[in-house]
Amino acid sequence: MSSLHQSWYEAGARERIAALVDAGSFTEYVGPERRETSPHLGIFDLPAQFDDGIVVGAATVDGTPILIAAQEGRFMGGAFGEVHGAKLTGLLRAAKALNRDVVIAFDTGGVRLQEANAGEIAIAEIMRAVTEARIAGVRVVGLIGGRAGCYGGGGLIAGCCSTLIISEQGRISVTGPEVIETNKGVEEFDSRDRALVWRTMGGKHRTLIGGADLFVDDDAAAFRAAMLAALVRPAKAGSVRNASSVPFGRGERPGLDLATLDAEQDRLERRIARFGDAADATDIWRTLGIDDARAIPDMPSAAFATLAAQYRESADDAR
């Protein structure tokens, strides 16, 4: 592999897939040569793209077959339209049928508003397909660190994944800063205050409160290493502690069940009880035991990862 650093944030969807999977192993389904474009964007005189902003297919990682999807944040902000969403839904249904793990590289503003109703239903179909695949024992690993972040319905899909890998640049939220400001006023959320956006929705905060599992540098090789680690975790979180070198992608595996969601219920109730009155992320970080909370935003990745490992809320048994 190349030792050159490749920014995940700057990379496109196809570059991300190439960085994650074994060389030459990727097969795309319903690729751009099929020209399955959005049937709706023309209504707004907007240009279509031949892959509708998502690449889906099969590949191997260290020789093991997986299914993989990557959103293209540079086309319509990676938003979910009818075709875009349907490609991911189809991939997830195949994952359940094949009992094969799935990797999703998110890069999305959420529902594509020019085809909002189709996008909204697509999100619901994808969340159902993720959850049904997980109940059947499939791992669904989400990677978040692109330009568009992981907003709106993308954040909801991410919340259904079994493991989330995030970089500092990764942002997860439902309502974006601009929409909060439009509806509730600049006093509630100043969308131009970038530092506020990062510490409220960014990768470091999400890692500290248990909203993401693995924190990585903005480096495609780091995302690959974390993906490999996530794919050997037990599919049913907490079922086999420290189960090292369990082969993945084959065999009978327990999946998401009542114990998983009961544990998540407890985890999320505890979060409100502990942090529900916090006015700012720095208050939460202090409550976690981090004395110099204001140093977190500027802290280099490696130092932050070490600190987070000591103080963060874990979601290992409860997602």
Next chain:
Amino acid sequence: MTPAEILDSLFPAGHDVTAEGDLLFGRGTSPGGRVVHVIGATARAPIGIDQAIRLSGAVLAIACSDDDAPILFLVDSASQRMSRRDELLGLSEYLAHLAKSLLLAEARGHRTIGLLYGGSAAGAFISTALACDTLVALPGAHPEVMDLASMARVTKLSIDLLEDKAKTTPVFAPGLDNLVSVGGVAEVWDPQRSLADQLATLLAAPRDHDARATLGAERQGRPKAAAIAGEVAAAARR
């Protein structure tokens, strides 16, 4: 219809559904003697982390019980609560958890029926009504993805243009008919007829897979989704 009128029509034999703020919890008994669990998000209120965690707790309590009684989810909400606090604490996780709880209850043998009788929008709509196995609506329901002012801000399109397009373009415009045409709402009930009868008919019909894309194709609101999803799934399995 009000929640009280809906519950009276659904459960003429009685129910014990009570309000907790803008949320509803309880059980009703159908004319045939069947117990139905009821939860609700009412009064056009937004759904934030505090509401979502209460609803998911109720759903999980039902999911772990031995009965296989259906869950009826009454929905008249706003969007997800738009606030700094909700996003700071990870609203995406709370809404996803609520949706997963409904999907797990379904997998454990409970039918989950969403009944949209008022508004709902965006993430609140996705994690409640749209996470049920079947979504029905009453006339006058008014689902939307996002209000046009916010949509204008995000898309950088003018509000005048959006209002103009909304009159003729079902795929993006708010409203019940448009959600029906993309397959998101399975059927619209008749408020003049017994809701108990209409629920009994629905529960009598087997339901084994997500048919929304097929409905959207039949109704011409989503012409491509079913075919594309099917083609990808088939290619992966070859």
